[in-house]
Amino acid sequence: MMGSSQESIQQPLLQSQTSNTKSETSSELEDTLSDARLSLFERFRKGTWIESKLLFHLAAPAVIVYMINYLMSMSTQIFSGHLGNLELAAASLGNTGIQVFAYGLMLGMGSAVETLCGQAFGAHKYDMLGIYLQRSAILLTLTGILLTIIYILSKPILLLLGESPDIASAAAIFVYGLIPQIFAYAINFPIQKFLQAQSIVAPSAYISTATLIIHLLLSWLAVYKIGLGLLGASLVLSLSWWIVVVAQFVYIVKSDKCRHTWKGFSVQAFTGLPSFFKLSAASAVMLCLETWYFQILVLLAGLLENPELALDSLSICMTISGWVFMISVGFNAAASVRVGNELGAGHPKSASFSVVIVTVFSAIISVAAAIIVLALRHVLSYAFTGGEVVAEAVSDLCPLLALTLILNGIQPVLSGVAVGCGWQAFVAYVNVGCYYVVGIPLGSLLGFYFKLGAKGIWSGMIGGTAMQTLILVWVTFRTDWKKEVEEARKRLVTWEDKKEPLLK
Structure with a gap:
């Protein structure tokens, strides 16, 4: 373990020019917020300008990455929907009912890398970032093997949950093609967090944009020209995710920006896996309880009278919500990196100020999105299917969709702050209480007992x-940020391992 004097000696050698610039800007923010000579208004004005530049440097490309990646799944659902209402219901159930299960688990376990890499980068412990990436990829790959079993058994699972036999059979075919995607998640999520912690986000945006174009072309060929149907649509989606993974890994290996954080494959990645799993599991529980919550609501919709209409209307609204939600997820990633970096650098005022700015920006954008959804409520569904009955049902759900978008402009960002601080376990408890003690029972009561259908289920979700x-x-804005700085320092001391030779 390196002492502080050794870090001071090695730091100029480790820091790239880009890192120096970011560190200086971050220090400028802390100095500005601490400058008693400036009025409160002037500190806020200057601080907002500095933080906005730092934030949007991260958030803008991150939002593009998440929205495009989601758009790949969304376009797959659109291609499937134009095959027929049964195919739309099957793809919706497979995508939202089964695939989201894996997505939540993988992304949640990957957020341990987000906490550790963000704080390690802020503390200039650059050589540990590559080790954290590899450890996470190992754990997620092992997890992927277990998830494969669930995918293979998707049809009996859906039937056991009471879904329609026709929809369950078609959904299972769709899910089989998503098995390769599981292992793409296992590599992609740690890579994303590794790059985001270093404020390297633009390359991922370029890669995702190029991949989306390839994905749309291949989907059109597989579904409409070759006639592979649902299986072809999901196989193309898996292939597209692997294109993203390979391109990002090539960037890490070849780019000068990662030369201090990626030192090659190391046997050190296989050490400390049980402890790393513990932190990863806490992250996974936090996010899984959230993503599975929405998954359960879709499964409940499949139990309503006229399940095909309920699934179609609810899944269309939730797909739109999910796409707009990617804006908040991008801000979530930016918030996690900003807060993690500032805590690692020992800047409590900058960390707390970043929370305020990122929350305000995300909320404003989400309100604008809600207004657009309400304005387009009568035509939104036609992107997915041509049915007028579905269009009317979707229009009826749009006010609830708009309210959901506004809430989702705040909640994911604060979850990102929690990840940056390492509060995953606490948020997991909050999620259990709010989602599973309040949301699902309330949605079931309104949807089934009071006969409100999909509207009742969604109202419970909103509650x-x-x-x-x-x-x-309440918790975030009562946080003692000086104490969080000390906690971050303790965490980095715990996780900085003895160096071992790299594998050549």
Whole structure:
């Protein structure tokens, strides 16, 4: 373990020019917020300008990456939907009911890398970032093997949950083609967090944009020209994710920006896996409880009268919500990196100020998105299917969709702050209470007992999300940020390992 004097000697050698610039800007923010000679208004004005530049440097490309990656799944659902209403319901159930299960688990376990890499980069412990990436990839790959079994058994699982036999059979075919995607997740999520912690986000945006174009072309060929149907649509989606993974890894290996953080494959990645799993599991529980919450609501919709209409209308609204939600996920990633970097650098005022700015920006954008959805409520569904009955049902759900978008402009960002601080376990408890004690029972009561159908199920979801948001707001804005700086230092000391030879 290196002492502080050794770090001071090695730091100029480790830091790239880009890192120096970011570090200086971050220090400028802390100095500005601490400058008693400036009025409160002047500190806020200057601080907002500095933080906005830092934030949007991260958030803008991150939003593009997440929205495009989601758009790949969304376009797959659109291609499937134009095959027929049964295919739309099957793809929706497979995508939202089964695939989201893996997505939540993988992304949640990958957020341990987000906490450790963000704080290690802020503390200039650059050589540990590559080790954290490899450890996470190992754990996620092992997890992927277990998830493959669930995918293979998707049809009996859906039937056991009471889904329609026709929809369950078609959904299972769709899910089989998503098995390779599981292992793409296992590599992609750690890579994303590794790059984001270093404020390297633009390359991922370029890669995702190029991959989306390839994905749309291949989907059109597989579904409409070759006639591979649902299986072809999901196989193309898996292939597209692997294109993203390979391109990002090539960038890491070849780019000068990663030369201090990626030193090659190391046997050190196989050490400390049980402890790393513990932190990863806490992250996974936090996010899984959130993503599975929405998954359960879709499964509940499949149990309503006229399940095909309920699934079609609810899944279209939730797909739109999910796409707009990617804006908040991008801000979530930016918030996690900004807060993690500032805590690692020992800047409590900058960390707390970053929370305020990122929350305000994300909320404003989400309100604008909600207004657009309400304005287009009568035509939104026609991108997915041509049915007028579905269009009317979607239009009826749009006010609830708009309210969901506003809540989702705040809650994911505060979850990102929690990841940056390492509060995953606490948020997991909040999610259990709000989602599973309030949201799902309330949605079931309104949807089935009071016969409100999909509207009742979604209203319950909103109740749980609203409670969660209020709790996170209260906790975040009562945080002792000086104490969080000390906690970050302790965490980095715990996780900085003895160096071992790299594998050539």
